Amino acid sequence: MSEPLAYLNGQLIPASQAAVPVYDTGFVQGVTVAEQLRTFRGKLFRLDHHIQRLAHSLEIVGIQSEVGLPQLAEAAQDLVARNHALLADGDDLGLSMFITPGMYPTFSSMAELLPSRAGPTVCMHTYLLPFHLWADLYERGQSLVITDVEQVPAACWPPELKCRSRMHYYLADRQARLIEPGSRALLLDAHGQVSESSTANVVIYRRDEGLTSPPREKILPGISMAVLEELAAALNIPFVQHDLSPDDVAAADEVILSSTSPCLLPVVRLNGRPIGSGTPGDVFRSLLAAWSQLVGVDIAAQAARFGHR
Numbered sequence: 352m353s354e355p356l357a358y359l360n361g362q363l364i365p366a367s368q369a370a371v372p373v374y375d376t377g378f379v380q381g382v383t384v385a386e387q388l389r390t391f392r393g394k395l396f397r398l399d400h401h402i403q404r405l406a407h408s409l410e411i412v413g414i415q416s417e418v419g420l421p422q423l424a425e426a427a428q429d430l431v432a433r434n435h436a437l438l439a440d441g442d443d444l445g446l447s448m449f450i451t452p453g454m455y456p457t458f459s460s461m462a463e464l465l466p467s468r469a470g471p472t473v474c475m476h477t478y479l480l481p482f483h484l485w486a487d488l489y490e491r492g493q494s495l496v497i498t499d500v501e502q503v504p505a506a507c508w509p510p511e512l513k514c515r516s517r518m519h520y521y522l523a524d525r526q527a528r529l530i531e532p533g534s535r536a537l538l539l540d541a542h543g544q545v546s547e548s549s550t551a552n553v554v555i556y557r558r559d560e561g562l563t564s565p566p567r568e569k570i571l572p573g574i575s576m577a578v579l580e581e582l583a584a585a586l587n588i589p590f591v592q593h594d595l596s597p598d599d600v601a602a603a604d605e606v607i608l609s610s611t612s613p614c615l616l617p618v619v620r621l622n623g624r625p626i627g628s629g630t631p632g633d634v635f636r637s638l639l640a641a642w643s644q645l646v647g648v649d650i651a652a653q654a655a656r657f658g659h660r
Contacts, residue, residue: 355434357476374458377451383515384408385449387611391646393435400574408513417470434477448475485613486658489651492619494534496527502538502546520549545595551610552576555603556634561589575609582641605632615639
């Protein structure tokens with residue numbers, strides 16, 4: 352595979368040369384607004400939705416990007432088209448786009464010694480989707496563990512902000528893996544209500560109610576969660592929102608995670624105890640099949656095919 356390209360501040364460069372300086376605010380303070388996308392058959396999925404969410408995040412943080420978002424969307428499509436041409440047939444890419452405020456003021460004197468530029472840092476790069484991380488989970492299922500690491504409260508930053516300040520995810524997952532190897536963390540808020548899993552939205556399924564998500568205003572508005580809701584409507588599965596306790600999750604017939612790259616994953620255990628039958632359920636399988644039909648790719652089969660790398 353030839354070296355892919357990356358986009359940095361309006362220029363296409365070899366991906367190996369894409370770097371954020373150590374004096375960038377995104378590196379110093381973690382002030383980085385970000386979006387993660389994936390392709391299906393080489394085409395970015397729901398690009399317009401991701402761009403809209405990026406615009407809202409930039410507004411929250413107060414970053415004025417010098418690159419217009421329509422132009423950024425065009426550049427993203429161009430970058431993906433160039434890099435997808437390097438892949439094996441049937442493979443797909445992830446796309447990371449992020450924007451920082453640029454140079455951290457304390458280090459402004461470094462501008463005389465090191466390459467720098469005024470204004471925000473705008474970067475996009477692609478990567479081979481790491482299917483090996485989740486390929487077997489479509490059949491085996493994911494385990495969740497509740498740790499003592501809580502979700503960041505809205506008083507720190509609003510739930511709808513998509514950013515890279517995710518130390519709590521790292522710490523929560525680290526603790527979860529120490530408790531049960533291979534598990535992920537289920538994060539609760541300060542009131543003990545279910546918020547999210549690390550890097551994924553959470554929904555539960557109960558036969559008498561359908562699918563239930565935590566209230567939209569309390570969680571990141573996931574693009575994949577919105578797709579899940581659309582697919583549920585097409586399958587005549589009710590979808591409601593209200594607070595969920597850990598007991599609600601434990602007693603659910605099924606629990607599903609939604610996120611960009613795997614799309615949907617079934618949860619089969621919580622804190623070491625089985626959920627439902629302890630195996631991926633029929634509702635999960637129906638939703639994953641509907642998603643595969645939507646994008647024209649057998650999602651689980653693609654992951655199995657390329658999951659060996």
